[in-house]
Amino acid sequence: MRRLFGYEERSAAIFLAPVLAVLMGVAVFPILYSFYLSFFRIKLTRPNRTPFVGLDNYLDLFTNDLFWVSVARTVTFSVVSVAAILAISLLVSLLLNQNFRGRRVLSTILLVPWAIPYVANALMWKWIYDSGYGALNGILYQLDFIDKYMVWLGDQDKTIFLIANAFVWKEVPLATILLLVSLKAIPSDLYQAARVDGAGVWQRFIHVTLPAMKPGFMLVLIYETMMAIRHFDLFFILTEGGPGNASHVLSWHIYVETFRNLSFGSGAAMSYVLALVTFALSYTFIRSLGRKV
Amino acid sequence: MAADKDNGDQEMSGLLKSNFGRRDFLRTSAAAGAVALAAPARIGFAQGGPTINMQTWSAAVDTVQSHVNAFTEATGIPVNYGNAPWAQYRESMVTKFVGGAPLDMMWVSDAWLPEWAEAGWISPVDEFDFLMAYNAEAEDFCTNSMTYNGRQYGLTYYTDFMAFLYDESKIKEAGFDAPPATWEEVVEQSLVMKEKGISDYPMMLAMAQESWLIEFMSALVFSHGGRFVDDDGMAVMQEKDKGAVEALQWVVDAVNTHGIVSPACVETGELSGLKAFASGNHAFAMVAKYRLRMLNDPEQSQIAGNVKQAMMPKGPNGDHNTVGWMRFHGMASQAAQDKARAESTAKLIEWFGGKANGAYTFQKFLFLDIGAGFGVKPLFDDPEIRAAYDAYGNVDMIQAQQALAMKKDVVTPWFGEWNETNGSAWQSAILGNTDAATAVMKSAEFWDELKQDY
Structure with a gap:
C-alpha cells in the first residue's frame, strides 16, 4: 500500500488529475453517454417523447434496407480504395527508395495531396469531375478521348469509384511514407547475401523486400481501412449520398440519421455498430497478419 | 501627473492598512459582485421593456442590424441580435431550443414550422390583433405557409x-x-x-x-x-x-x-x-x-x-x-410565457414583418438590398420597387x-x-x-x- 500511494504516485496523480478530468469530460463521458442514448428513441424534434427501447435501435438496423445498401457501398469503397492505395504506394515507395536525380523534389511534390485539407481536396475534385465545366472533361475532350462532355459523378456506375479515386489521391502520400520507412529499415547486407546466393532482382524483391515490408503493409492496411470505412468528407461534398443511393455509405447514413433527421438514439446505435466493425476488422488484421510478421 | 499618481497610491495603501480590514474587503467584494450580477438584469429591463433575443440566419446582416437599431431607438426596447449560417441554422436552433437558450424572436422557414410547433418551441402570434391585421395585404400562400393546425405563427420576412x-x-x-x-x-x-x-x-x-x-x-x-x-x-x-x-x-x-x-x-x-x-x-x-x-x-x-x-x-x-416558399418572423414559446416579453416580441415582429413607421420598410430594404421577394401585395405598387424590377424583369409577370x-x-x-x-x-x-x-x-x-x- 505504501508503495502504491507513496509520494511519487500521489504527485503523479495530482499532476495528471487535470488532464484526466478534461479527458473524462470531452472523451470518456461523451462515449459512455452516447452509448446510453443508443437505448432510447431520441429525436430532438420530439423532446417530450424519448422512450427507452432497449436494443431496438440496433435490431432495427438489420431490417433497414438502406442500411444494407450503405454497408455494401462502404465495402466496395473500402476494398477498392485500400487495394489501390497499397498498390500505388508500394510502387511509389520503391521508386523513391532508389537513388536518382530529383528524388528529393519528387518526394516533396508527393506530400502536396497529403497537406491539402480533406474539405479542400473534396472541393477540388468536385470541380474536376463537374460534367459542365470540369477539368477532366476538358482534358479528355482536348485530347480527343471523348467527343462530348461526359457525366461523371451523376453516373451511378462510376460514382463510388470516382470518389475512391479522390480518396486514394489524398491518402497515397502517407501510405508511401510509411512503406518507405519499412524499406529504409531493411539491412543492406540482406541484399548482399541474396546477391551472393545468386538471387536476381525479382527474387530479391519477393524473398527480401516484401517480407521485410510486412509491418509497414500491416500498418497501412489497418490505418487506411479504418479511414476508408469511416470516411465522410468526400461523400458530403461531392454527392451527398447520391445519385439515387449510389454513394450512400455508412458514414453518410449515420450523418443523415443523426444530423438531418436529428435522431440521436438510432444515430448513436449506428455509430457503435460502425465502431465495432472497424475494431473487429483491425483486430482481425492484427491477429492474422501480425503472427506472420 | 506622476506625483499625483504616487500620492494616490500612498493614500490607497494607507487606507487599506489602517481602516480596511479583511471583513471590510469581503463585504465590499460581495456588494460589488451583487451589483455586477444585478447590472445585466437592470439593463434587460431598461426603459422600453426586457431585452429581446433575436436570432436569424446570416443574411443581410447590416440591414437587419440597422433596422434593429431603429427599433430600439423608436421603442426603447433593447434587442440582442445574433445570427448563424443558413446551412447550420436549423440544427443550431434545435440545439438552442433543446438547451433552453434565451430566444424570443427568430426567423423560421416554412419547412420547419410543423416540426417546431409540434415540439412546442414556437408560439402562435394570432392573439395579437395588430399583427393579424397584416394578413389582409399578404399573399394567401404566405399566410397559409405560416399557418399550422389553424394557428398563425408569424409575419412574412421573405418569400419567393x-x-x-x-x-x-x-x-x-x-x-x-x-x-x-x-x-x-x-x-x-x-x-x-x-x-x-x-x-x-x-x-x-x-x-x-x-x-x-x-x-x-x-x-x-x-x-x-x-x-x-x-x-x-x-x-x-x-x-x-x-x-x-x-x-x-x-x-x-x-x-x-x-x-x-x-x-x-x-x-x-x-x-x-x-x-x-x-x-x-x-x-x-x-x-x-x-x-x-x-x-x-x-x-x-x-x-x-x-x-x-x-x-x-x-x-x-x-x-x-x-x-x-416563405421565411417568416416567429415568436419563441419562452417569450410567449411572459406577457411583457411577448408584447415586446410582437412589436419587434411587426417592426420587421409588418410596417415600421407606417411602411413595409424592412421588406423593401431587403428587396432593394439583395433582391429578396416580398409577401405583401402593396409593395408591387411601390414606384421604387417597380423601377428596380423593370431593370431586369417584368413586374406584372412576377405578380401574376x-x-x-x-x-x-x-x-x-x-x-x-x-x-x-x-x-x-x-x-x-x-x-x-x-x-x-x-x-x-x-x-x-x-x-x-x-x-x-x-
Missing part, C-alpha cells in the same frame, strides 16, 4: 417562388415567337434547338440531393396539376393524374427519351445549374425568381439582357401553378406568377425524413433504376409509414 426562365435569343434563333406555355411545348421547342445545334440540353433542371430539390419537384408536380398529399395529409402522390407520377415521368422522358435535360441533372445543384444557364448552355431553366436579377446582370451573366420570365408551363391536367404560387404540401413534422427518401426515389427513376410509378409509390409508402409513426 420557382420561376420558369428562358433565353429569348435562343427562342428566336430556333424560330419561335413565344416561350413554351406547356411542358409538351418545352419538349417540342427543345428538340428543335437540339436539332439546330443551339443547345445540347436546352432545359436546365437541377435535381441533385440538396435543400432546393423539393422546390423543383413541387413546382413540376403543381404545374402538372398534381399534389404530393391532399388537404388531410394523406399521400396522393402515387395516384395517376392527380399525383406526382406524371411530373416525374416528364423528367424521366426529358432525360432518357428526348435528351433535352442532361443526365448530369442528378448531380447538378441549384447553384451549378444557375451558372450553367448564365453561361448560355441552356435555353430554359427552372430557378428561384430572385435569380432573375443576377441572370440579367452583365457582370455575372453571359446572357444578361436576354433572360425573360414566362408563366410556369402547364401539364395536361395542370395550370401555371408553381411552388412558393406569385399569385399562382402554392404552399409546399409536404411540410409536416416528418418532412425532413421523407424528403431524403423522396429525393433518392426521384433520382433512381431518372437514372433508370426504377420506373416513375414505382419510385413515387415507394415515396408514398414511406410517407404513410412516417405519418403513422408520428
